[in-house]
Amino acid sequence: MDRVAFESVRKVFRHRPALFNWLGRERAGDTIALNSVSFAAAPGEVLVLLGPNGSGKSTALKLISTMLLPDSGSVHVAGFDTNQQAGDVRRQVGIAVATERSFFPRLSARENLDFFAALDEVAPRERSRRIEEVLADTGLQEQADTLVMKFSSGMYQRLGIARALVKRPAILLLDEPTRSLDAATTAHFWTMIRTLVRQNTTILLATHNFAEAVSVGDRLLLLQKGELLAERSIGSGESMEQLRTFYFRTTGETDEAASPIQHAGRVL
């Protein structure tokens, strides 16, 4: 059975105009975040949602996590409907969101993890051991007792990953997880994710970084403006160069491998 299944999912965000809108310039209207999108993810698979900003990647992850509900279509997680069985879905899913500061600033990293672990119903007897494990996995042992209000962006991001891991979810949702991480931490992070995959965890990664997507994913879903443009299995015979050309031609994005500085020219 598929761990995650999207069937003809549509999600539209409606922007109602403000009162006295003539005083300002607030945009009104609808934004189609996802338009009749269908896909599935299997146990132990790394499925990458790849696309530029505003393509619907984060919306898809939020729909799986039950933060959002679909307007039409259905989202099933481990066989549970996100609309009707949200509680069962949440027990299966861990999410590391791009929002950096989604922690309690006057609690330490360890205290924050303990708090979220309690809400995620991690047994009290097991809690300290699991927290130590995820602190070690994310390289936060030395900062474990520092108040998170003193954390840097990268440390916040590592703590977000630790929080998602502490419940040992069957499905792990990662939204731009390495955006603020240094190279060594990123490499360690992906090694850790590979270990989880070997333990049959399903990973859904939302990113706009093509190089990262092809190096860690098993399958790519290419999204743009809420549409699922294409689906590619990595290592299915298509060369990396063909995939790269396909992605950048389809989305019209700039190739990150080609340095933006080269395009801008020398500035000094």
Added chain:
Amino acid sequence: MISSLDKLRAILRRDLLTAIRHRTGFVLTFASLLTQLAAFYFLSHSIGPIYRPGGMDYFPFLLVGTGLYIFFVMSTQAFLNTVQQAQQTGTMEVLMTTSTAPAELVILSSISAFAGNLVNLVVYLAAGVAIFRASVHANVLACLAVLILSLAIALALGITAATLQIAFQKGGAMVWLMSSGLWLLSGAMFPVQSLPRPLELLARLIPVNYAVQGMRMALLQGQSISAIAPILGTLLAFGLLLLPLSLWGLSFSLKRARQNGTLSFY
């Protein structure tokens, strides 16, 4: 049940640690309570001993009325602050993806916010007795009964404020309505019988009014549970009506926010 108690422990610990690490805020809260108490003490002294509403000395009358007024308003405000901060920092969305049902989470968080302010209320009343010599003849059981039922009503008011915040980003309106309306209609400063008839009738629809009356009778006059049974019954009826209603409203507004993607709007 064990899981809910464990979650409540985690939430209480979070709120306590946050409160004591806001060192200045923690000290200022108690300083502010004592300042207000002093102001009411000198107000009652200025008015003099002739004014005895309901046959009680005015300062103890004010002590109970204002103590409960502060409890209801401040605890609703504190709970609303928790919700607003969670929206502003993005914690709200993450909290809603944990294994804890959103309604359970909000109820447990509100219990924590109200428990903190219950401590403030007890400190306020104790300071009134110890420092300002308010004379009390407490019936402890009756006091506890009023407190427990008041807490249920306070929870319902707090959850309603959270619902307004999540649905319309306007939870502050509830606090404004409470803080201004309750001064006039709760009987905190003077008996509601002094109000014009239409306002007195309106005051009878406000549960805080019964909490204030019941606590005065139990704490200042030492009346027993059976003596204040009609008031306890009214408080219970309000609790049984308002708590499920507020929970239904919360559940509806959460579902609507998940549908519209406005969970973290503030």
